[in-house]
Each structure stands twice: as C-alpha cells, then as structure tokens.
Amino acid sequence: MSKLPYSLSSPPSTPKHNLDAPAWSLRPRSSKSRSERGQSTAEYALVLLGAGTIAMMVVAWASSSNQVGRLFDAVFESLIGLVT
Numbered sequence: 001m002s003k004l005p006y007s008l009s010s011p012p013s014t015p016k017h018n019l020d021a022p023a024w025s026l027r028p029r030s031s032k033s034r035s036e037r038g039q040s041t042a043e044y045a046l047v048l049l050g051a052g053t054i055a056m057m058v059v060a061w062a063s064s065s066n067q068v069g070r071l072f073d074a075v076f077e078s079l080i081g082l083v084t
C-alpha cells in the first residue's frame with residue numbers, strides 16, 4: 001500500500017485567504033480602469049448614433065429625390081439591352 005502525503009483523518013491544507021482585505025483587492029485586475037471602460041462604452045454609443053443619423057439622412061435623401069428609382073431603371077434598361 002502506498003503512503004499518502006497526508007493522513008486520511010485530516011484533509012490536505014488549503015491556501016489561506018486574507019478575508020480582512022477589501023473586496024476590490026480580491027477581484028482580478030483588468031488592463032483598463034473602470035473610467036476608461038466607461039469612456040469606451042460612451043465612444044461606441046456616439047459612433048452608433050452618428051452612423052444611424054447618416055443612414056437616416058441617406059434614406060431620406062434617396063426617398064425624396066427618387067434617385068434609387070432612377071438607378072434601378074438604368075440598371076434594368078442596361079440589362080434588357082444586353083439580353084436583347
């Protein structure tokens with residue numbers, strides 16, 4: 001029978017944790033601080049708002065000026081010309 005590194009009557013010792021330490025010191029550290037992560041979130045929100053605004057302006061322009069309809073007419077006319 002092989003000898004165990006500890007007796008069966010007492011389990012192996014577990015590492016002791018400093019429970020008196022503040023909670024923030026027990027969390028894993030990230031590469032960015034909390035304020036930098038918040039700034040990144042705000043920047044993404046502003047980029048999305050800007051992209052949405054530009055998309056709405058393009059849709060409004062295209063629907064009011066009938067440019068999309070003219071483009072489709074030109075494409076279909078050229079396709080029909082190639083087929084016939």
